[in-house]
Structure formats: C-alpha cells, structure tokens
Amino acid sequence: MTTTQPVPGDRYRPLAFRGWQPTSAGEIDFAFDGAIARIALGPDGSVRLRAALGDELPPDPHEALGRAAWRSAAGELRENDDATLTLWHEGPLGSVRVDIRPDPLTLGIGDRHGEPIAMLGGLHFDARGGARIKQMLGPGERVFGFGEQHGGLDKRGQRLLLRTRDPALTPRGAMYVAIPFYLVHRSDEATASSHGVLLDSFGAARFDVGATRPDRLVLETDGDGLDLIVFPGPTPADVIARFTGRVGRTPRPPLWALGHHQSRWSYANETQVRRVAEELRERGIPTDAIHLDIDYMDGYRVFTWHPKRFPAPAQLAEEMRRQGFRLVAIVDPGVKKDPDYEVYREGLTRDHFCTDRNDRVTTLRVWPGDSVLPDFNRAEVRAWWSEQHRALLDAGVSGIWNDMNEPAGWKSDLRLGRVMLPYRQQDLSAMQQAPPAAPELRVAHERVRNLYGYQECRATRAALENAHPDERPFVLSRSGYAGIQRFAAIWTGDNLARWPHLRESIPMLLNLSLSGVAFCGADIGGFALSCTPELYARWIQLGAFYPFARTHSMWAKKRQEPWRFGPEIEAIAKAALEFRMALMPHLYGLFCESERSGAPVWRPLFYEFPGDAEAAKIEDQFMLGSELMVAPVVTRGARERRVYLPEGRWFAWGDDAQYLGPRWIRVAAPLDSIPLFARAGAIVPMRGAVRHAGEIPDPPLRLEIFPEAEGFARLVEDDGLSLAYQRGGEATRDVRLRAHAAGRLRLEIGRREGDFPIEPRRSQLRFHACPRPQRVLFDGEELGAPAQGAAHCTWSGGHLIVAFEDRGDGAVVEIESGA
Ligand code: MIG
Secondary structure: OOOOOOOOOOOOEOOOEEEEEEOOOOOEEEEEOOEEEEEEEOOOOOEEEEEEEOOOOOOOOHHHHOOOOOOOOOOEEEEOOOOOEEEEEEEOOEEEEEEEEEOOEEEEEEOOOOOEEEEEEEEEEOOOOEEEEEEEOOOOEEEEEOOOOOOOOOOOOOEEEEOOOOOOOOOOOOOOEEOOEEEEEEEOOOOEEEEEEEEOOOOOEEEEEOOOOOOEEEEEEOOOEEEEEEEEOOOHHHHHHHHHHHHOOOOOOOHHHHOEEEOOOOOOOHHHHHHHHHHHHHOOOOOOEEEEOHHHOEOOEOOOOOOOOOOOHHHHHHHHHHOOOEEEEEEOOOEEOOOOOHHHHHHHHOOOEOEEOOOOEOEEEEOOEEEEOEOOOOHHHHHHHHHHOHHHHOOOOOEEEEOOOOOOOOOOOOOOOOOOOOOOOOOOOOEEEOOOOOHHHOEEHHHHHHHHHHHHHHHHHHHHHHHOOOEOOEEEEOOEEOOHHHOOEEEOOOOEOOHHHHHHHHHHHHHHHHOOOOOEEOEEOOOEOOOOHHHHHHHHHHHOOOOOEEEOOOOOOOOOOHHHHOHHHHHHHHHHHHHHHHOHHHHHHHHHHHHHHOOOOEEOHHHHOOOOOOHHHOOOOEEEOOOEEEOOOOOOOOOEEEEEEEEEEEEEOOOOOEEEEEEEEEEEOOOOOOOEEEEOOOEEEEOOOOOOOOOOOOOOOEEEEOOOOEEEEEEEEEOOOEOHHHHOOEEEEEEEEEEOOOOEEEEEEOOOEOOOOOOOEEEEEEEOOOOOOOEEEEOOEEOOOOOOOOOEEEEEOOEEEEEEEEOOOOEEEEEEOOO
16 A cells, blocks of 8 residues: 655645445545545536545535535446546536546546546645645646636636635735636647636635646645535536536626616715716716715614715615616625614624624624624524615615625724725634534634625525515625625725726636626726726726626725716717617627526637637637627727737727738727727627616617628527516527628528517618628518618618518528629
8 A cells, every 4th residue: 555655844644545435326435544535426527526534524515505416426437457446427418537546546537538637636634624635737738717816817827825805905815705716728739628626615725826836736725624526628618617507607687787887985975976876867978876885874884874974865766766877785794883783782682693712792893893793604694684684675775785795804993084094804713603502513714714705695685585576686795705606796896096907807807707707897997096097998998898897986086987087088988888888788698698508708718719729828808708809908008909819700890800810910999999809700789879777779789790601699688677587588589690602691580489578679780891782682572772661771881781670570681792
C-alpha cells in the first residue's frame, strides 16, 4: 500500500486507505483511517465526490439550500487487474466514465469515448476537517467563473478566496458574492472542450488556480470536508446547463425589471423622488424603476418609513405607478437593537437572531447603530422575515434590494453628510447560528457564512410571492452563493467612477454570468468618486447592455442622473437607453432562454466560438446571446478601437458594413456610438423604443434580419408580469431564414404556439444589405407599395422593409433580387 508523503510543515495529513465498497444506490464508498469518501454519478453525467473526516458523510445539504435532491445514477462498475476501478454511466442526459485509483485516491474523468475531461487527486484533510484536493491543469486550459471577482476573465495564475465580504472600495481580495464554481475551457484546433467544477462549500474556500504550480488547481475548504461536482461539457453551454440544472436557474423577470433603474444614495424624501421621476419623463429618458436607498427608513429601522421624509409612501408609489415607475426599496439585514422597535422585540422573543457561543444575541454595528442579525438559515426565521415586508409591499413597493448581506458592518458609525470613515469588517467568527433550543444543531457562522445573503434573498423572494402570488418578483442582492439566481439579481457592489472599473465590469459580469447569474449588472457611472462626462457616456452606453441596468451613486459625489453632464451626454444616455428599450424583445428572449437552459444573457466570445483560441482571450467584448456582439469603448479619449471578429460573416450595426472573420478590425467609435455587430443569419427581434414597460411600442415588433443561408430565432411574448406563461400563457414563434439560390431569400415565420393572444398589429421585417428586389412575395402574393390594410414593402438605402398585419399566424416572405 502506498501513502502520500506529507509535505513538511503542511497542515494537511495524508490518508491511509482501508478499502472500498459499492453502495446500494450505485455509488462507491472509500474508507480511510479516520475519513470517508464517496463517488457518485449523476444522470446527466456529472461526477460527485464527497469526503469528510470520521466514518460518515454529513447530511446532504439540499434541503437547507432549497435545492432539488441529488439522485445518483446507477453506474456500471468494473474492477481492473491493477486494483483500479472503472465506473461509468451512459444515459440520454449525459454519459461519463471515471477511472479510479483508490490509493491514493485519484479520479480520471472522461467522456464515453475515453477522451479525458478532468483529473483529480491528492485528497488531504487538516485536523479540523478542512479538505484539499488538486486538479491537473493542461497547458491550453483557461479557467473562468468563480462568481464575482476582480481582475481579468481568465483566472489561471491567481489565488482566490471565496468568502462573502464587503471589500469596502478596495478593488482587491474576496468579494460580496461567493460562487465556488469554475469552468475550465480548452480550445485548440483539434480539441475544444469545457467542463465545470462546483466546490459546494458554505464557509471560506480557497483556490490556487495554477499560481503555485502552473499545472495544478488546488481547492481547499475550511472545514466540513469536501463536496465537489464535476460537470462535463463538451461545450460551455453544456457545462452551464448541467451546473444550473443542479443549483437552479434565473426565473423569468418581470419586464419592468429589465428596463433602466435610476438610483442614488439617496433620493431621501418624496419630493426628491417626484422630481427625479418628473425630470426623467420630461426629458424622455427611458426608466422603469426608482430605487429608495437607506434614508427612506425611520432611523435606519428596516421595514419602517421615515415619518417626515416619506409621510405617504402608498400615495407616492401609486403616483409613480401611474407614470410608469416602480419603486424598489433597500432592506438591510441588520435590525436596530431598540426595545421600542417591534421587529427587534418580536425577533428577540422568538429567538430569531444569531447568537454567540454563550447564547447571547450577537450585535453588529451597522447603519442603525447596534444591530442584530436574523438567522436566515432557519425556515421559521425566513418565514418571519418575509412577513415583515408587508410594511413595504402594502405601500406599493414593487421590488426589494438586499444590501449589506455578506453580512457587513463596522465599528464606527457612518452617517449621511459626514466624512466617510474606513469600513472595518467586524469579526464574526465566534458567531453561532441555530436555535438555542437545539444546541447540537448549532453551526459556527464561518462554516455557513457564504449562505447568509442567499438565505436572506430566499426569504425576500417568498415575501414578494406571498404578497403578489401571480406576479414575478424582483429582488436585487449584493451577496450570494451558487444558485442565488433563483432568488435575486446581483449587482457588483461599490465600484469607482474610474475607467479601470468600467473596463473591469465586463470580465466581472462575464464570469458571474458563467457562474449561473444571468441577471447581473454594475453600477452605471460608478458608485463612489465623481464621474466625468466622457466616462459617464461610455458607461451608460455599455450599461445599456448590462443584463441589469441601474445608474447608482453615492451621496458624497456629484449627482449622476443622465442630464447632469450637459446636453451632449444626456442625448447619448437617452439614445443608449432607447436602444435598450428597442432591443427588449431580444433581451427578453434571452432571459426566457436562460430560464429554460441556464444559458447566460452575457456570454464571453469563447462561449459561442469554443474552438477559437483567440476568442478565449477576449475580455473587452461580449456576446449578447448568440447573434449580437458588443465591443464597448472603455478607454479614455478613445474614438476608435480594435475589434476581434470570430469566424463567420459579420455586419456592423448602423452601416451594415460586412466583414469576414476570423480577423481583427479597427472601427471608428465616436463618443455617441458603441460598436455593435450582428452575425450573418441573425434575426434580432426589436420594437419601437418606449419609456417604460407599460407603454405600447411602435412598431410593436420588428425583426432585423441579416441575410445568410441559414438563420433562426425564437420569439417569445407574454404579459411580461404574471406567471401565466407557466400555464401556457405565452406565444412563441420560430422564425427561419433560408436563402436558396443566389438572389433569392426566404423567411419563414412559424405559427404562434401557446395561448398568449397576439392582438392584430402592424409588425415589420427589415432585411439588411438587401439589393433592390425585383419581386417580394408575402404568402405567395406579390407585394407593392404602401396600401391600407395589406402587407406592403418599401426599399431604400439597401434596406427592405416589409410591413404586415400580424395576428400571430405563420407567414412566408420570399425576396427575388434577380442578381
Ligand atoms: O454602507 O445603502 O453597496 O449601493 O448605496 C454602505 C447605502 C451601504 C452599500 C451599497 C450601496 C448603497 C449603500 N450601501
């Protein structure tokens, strides 16, 4: 028997192997001296490895997390002559093969043809049950994901700590969100393949991503052993579909939540809210929501309204609603320690707050002064917290913004109007979480810290569901864990109004997207420090494409509404947001797709072009779905930029200039423009710009068509607000582009499926780069110039527009240009 030699001075000790045996569920258990491990295969071809000190694994955490239970697939097992084992599974959802060496435990994971996927080994434990394991990294492999992180797109060469934390304006170290998931991608001509790894650890986790040894990725937990799942690909889309199948996907948001949100710390009274609303409408700047930061509360007591600043919140919300604005209110987890405050009193009586080892309720200094923290890991605490939201929801607040939920606090007070003091992270390591009645269930805060915001958002989402059972909730969160997308959108916290932060928002949001969080965004214009006009222009141009688009800023800086930077910048901001509103059918379709498959809305180039090694390096361009590519300007003073175009034909948005990739090009990017490209074959559903989700666009629908031999789009329409779509209340239509012989183009619009009625309306098709046609046929009938009621077409400047009476029926358009 061989044992791994301990590294001198290493806190981890090697494992002495005892034996293995299959379980009745088709898993394999491995016994070591003082430790146990289990390998299980999932029906989708994923491989789970759990290990812990002792002779029993801790209970599966799915219930605590509200996830679906893990089901092991019945794998086939073979014992080989050399004392190794082969475990495999083949099924409709996925296939995998694992070659296992029991001593020392090593897993070689491969696909069903034996092509290697991942190699893991070197399992060690420290005395407290923290585990360490290593994954081999091949020379061409890049490592993405890890949720919300500073730095570039590819994390190879870095050391990362995943522990939820308020980095307090220092762009370094652990962040608010901890998602211990990564995607390994290899792209070279011969083999492009991806796989993903989730280290399901609720306490701090460490990753050495080839920093110490370039060919090793070292994973470490702080306790509770190891629970790791490898998700096979081969494409990035396959990996993310499997990963989100496990941890959950982004439910379809209400349409209004996809509009622009205007926020500031704080619109601190009703007059300010009214004024900003009025001005947004007067100036015609599209916006759907206004956020209320902490000053709406009475002495920062959560679930209260300040009696002077917000004397009539219900009336305000109602007024806002009439103008097409929703209100989103901030909620912090810290409950003011104040014996006259109902939420505190009740929570205390019911033992709902986190306590220390001596059963004393833990206090933390936050906005209201000394505060206590609800223990969201307990279902009864979550239910109680949900109920508290009535004070806000009854008044007509539509969405909840969960801040400070890492949880964060400090020792010195920060007040509005005073100098900003440096934050200090309170040391919460001694905090215990569990009902005092059941001391054996207590868990040290550090062991479950990363779940704090996740569980809070779970309660918040339930609050909205309870109040409006047939509406889609909107929750925004600063902290989160793997699967947070089931409950909340994520914004990336306090950034600075500086160019590097604009630039960095791209890889940060792309990695969050790859980590399952489709609905994400950064504060447009930067949170802290004052923004320059040029930076704001570039930021709102990019931010208009963020899945979650919110302008937000801190009190100690110049105001940041779109008109604060002069008329030229205001016009740029307005145009950017109008474009977002016009693009909404496309954006919405992407969210619908994400709900179904987990596919991110924002995608790095390699996601769509997995075999393109150059694409894998690009971190200042991104795909918005699979058809559009955005190449924002993120450099001060730049009025042009280099753009990488992967394989295929591309159209520049605006002038329809065509390029053949793969190649680098240089494009002009004056201050009022952001380079955007459509892939040939793209069918991009758009509509007329509106100022908010409640307005009726004109035209209601226009398909932007970029001709190619083949193209496909799925149009999804529903009421944008309720859950009726889950009961058939949506209309989907497949649109296909088929170019036959040269000079002939055919577009087929499928019949509507689903129950959502499409009221008769004038929809449009716009064919780009289209030579003057000789004939245009609509359902076989030749079209002429505009005529009342019937379909008609107009051609000018290389665009052919077909307008038709759209009742959701199928249609075929044929264009003959006789070339
Ligand atoms: O201690 O609520 O990231 O968006 O404006 C700061 C005030 C607390 C931090 C959030 C920020 C919010 C601010 N909050």
